[in-house]
Ligand code: ADP
């Protein structure tokens with residue numbers, strides 16, 4: 001028997017993908033392997049569908065995660081996979097597993113967050129499933145969406161010399177988690193203690209507890225008339241996501257460490273925790289920003305955009321996926337193993 005650790009999350013997904021039967025439905029355009037599956041919808045648009053599940057004790061800790069935020073986040077992280085295909089969400093279904101310790105009011109809170117996200121992303125909750133759970137809360141969301149056929153962005157269509165861009169800033173959600181975990185440990189040691197989460201750190205906490213999907217960037221890219229050659233959302237950390245694009249597109253990449261956008265509070269907090277801010281951005285995960293590539297001639301159109309940063313370029317050599325300093329030193333980019341899958 002083989003332990004799951006031996007092949008890791010991505011090895012397991014590859015195995016499932018390789019074992020899947022060939023599509024029998026003519027409407028199945030793209031199956032396992034991208035942020036969302038793609039299916040025929042109408043003459044001009046593709047349909048999109050994605051699923052993401054959150055488990056208590058693995059993905060969240062209810063000692064510091066408010067249920068309302070959790071409901072919002074469960075929707076947002078799914079919408080993020082639709083945004084990664086350059087699409088917009090339309091409907092969700094929500095499955096929940098509840099242990100006996102949850103009250104009706106707790107479920108109301110969770111659904112208040114889900115409703116807030118439906119409003120924020122302009123989508124409808126159209127179904128789901130409710131079961132009991134032996135231990136803790138499980139929340140699994142599936143999202144439907146659509147994208148004009150000529151605007152869809154896959155992971156495997158990037159090209160050498162493309163400019164690599166990211167939206168927003170990276171590493172903040174991970175540092176928010178570190179702050180919350182530290183607070184929890186201090187509280188457990190001294191339950192009379194008052195929470196000490198200063199206002200300046202509110203941004204990091206918010207990035208962890210209530211992330212937003214970058215559907216705004218999908219609109220902006222359309223407004224800028226920029227069609228990325230490839231796109232993925234950053235759920236597992238920049239390094240892991242960039243390696244997905246490179247592996248699937250058959251390219252290499254050079255990323256400049258000094259170009260990686262990191263918030264000031266994130267810089268400070270990383271230093272306080274003795275973590276390199278770059279490491280937090282590369283491997284932290286849960287930022288739910290978009291990572292995309294564009295042809296070099298398109299760069300002019302977005303080079304002055306305040307929330308899009310060029311961080312490097314793709315190369316023709318698939319063996320070269322590196323983080324570079326301006327001085328010219330290069331270190332290989334590595335994806336983290338099983339994290340919070
Ligand atoms: P993301 O981080 O974008 O949500 P994942 O790494 O979770 O993507 O999944 C990568 C691909 O594998 C997606 O196409 C997803 O639908 C598919 N996938 C993940 N788990 C399973 C599974 N248990 N069975 C079938 N497909 C899966």
Ligand code: MG
Pocket residue numbers: 035080081084232233234235
């Ligand atoms: Mg994704």
